[in-house]
């Protein structure tokens with residue numbers, strides 16, 4: 001009898017956790033191919049908006065006339081209304097990154113789905129239209145996947161981690177070179193207010209990536225533009 005229960009448990013775990021993960025891998029591979037084919041660079045910033053770094057980033061992006069995608073955490077939206085207003089005024093893409101940034105694999109299934117839905121609701125209540133959701137830590141379950149697709153929202157995966165949250169920050173040029181070798185990409189950065197060293201790294205890497213895109217003739221666009229989501 002225990003064999004039946006083991007098989008059933010294995011099936012449910014596969015359905016709830018492994019199949020969404022396989023879907024992510026598939027979508028990320030397609031995303032990487034699309035960036036290379038279209039010679040595109042998409043700058044994405046998670047876990048904000050911050051109050052100081054976000055505004056500095058917006059000045060930098062404006063100097064390059066570049067648009068980026070910001071994956072907003074619901075509770076940060078409430079705390080940083082001026083940053084939200086400026087993001088909207090400057091015409092960047094705003095998207096959801098949940099409400100409280102819970103890892104869907106490390107919380108109960110219902111808390112995970114509640115965090116996703118509350119993030120959507122918070123953006124709606126603050127007058128922020130959005131088309132994409134980026135799961136915190138890239139973790140989705142069957143329930144959070146369903147909560148997203150049933151609302152007609154797409155997933156905003158990435159192809160390159162910048163390393164801007166690592167304890168030992170990488171050399172920004174090594175990140176640029178990796179993106180150049182890929183022929184473009186969707187780069188994951190963060191715009192929450194952290195240490196001065198981290199903020200400097202984010203600004204420097206953003207600048208170097210935009211310079212690389214310019215010299216290589218890549219287009220710089222938002223993630224929805226890349227995915228042609230209307």
Ligand SMILES: [Zn+2]
Pocket residue numbers: 046047097101136137
């Ligand atoms: Zn995040």
